[in-house]
Amino acid sequence: MGYDYKKEYIRWKQWKENEEKILRKHHVDELTISDLRKFDLAQFNAERSFKRHQNVTKDIFFTTQPIYDKKEINNIDDILDEIESESLFEYLKKVDPVVLNIIELKIKGYNINEISQILGISISSIYRRIKKVKKFLKK
Template sequence: MGFIKFAEEKKWKAWKEQEEIILRNHGVKEAVIQELYEYDWHDFKRNRSFGEHQTVSDDLVHFLGCSLDTYEVTSMDALLDQLSDVKLYYLLKDLDNLTQMIIYMKFQGYSSMEISKKLHVTVRSIDCKLYRLRKKYKNQ
């Protein structure tokens, strides 16, 4: 699933405000509180960056409406047969064979680097195809 930046930041700020109240009640100096805030903010931004750039397979599992543990997919046709989203079914069905193979391999848990080695395409090409596919799905 995608990372919702605003919601995560709102939760972090609420948590941080509660923490600062507790620290002030225990007599911690403002300089220390500010230093903790800056450290936690840096850590939050690093985690947010990771969440925003997480692998696409999570999105595919979300789009497919199933989890990797529940289904054993042996082919792209089997993957298409398990779709509950009609819009996604037609989107994936009409793709070229290379993009279908990339999606199938992502669903199987391959990284973009592993897929690029097996299919002899660049990692950038794979990531671009998946990005465009997600964008096309969201705009339908």
């Protein structure tokens, strides 16, 4: 059974309208209510995206076993220690430190917008740097 976006959106919208009635009853300003709506909608969309792509009936779901010997990555040195390809290791040692920071943040689960804010560089610059690494990997 797939995720029914329309049904869930209607339920979310009804919940949100009831919540906003209560907030207005308690004299909460409209700007705060608007901010809450935007935040809750973003959370709803994130959950929707997760549920849409989650498929517990795939065969891999039942054969996946936890891996406990995987090293946790906390910094750039941990990333370099895990690389088995000598040419990739040499390339990453010579590459701009910003690229290594991008890779580290990406591995930690940050999205491109968050990485852009953290490092203070443009999104297009991040994509350009990632493209260079991918180009090297294709060789």
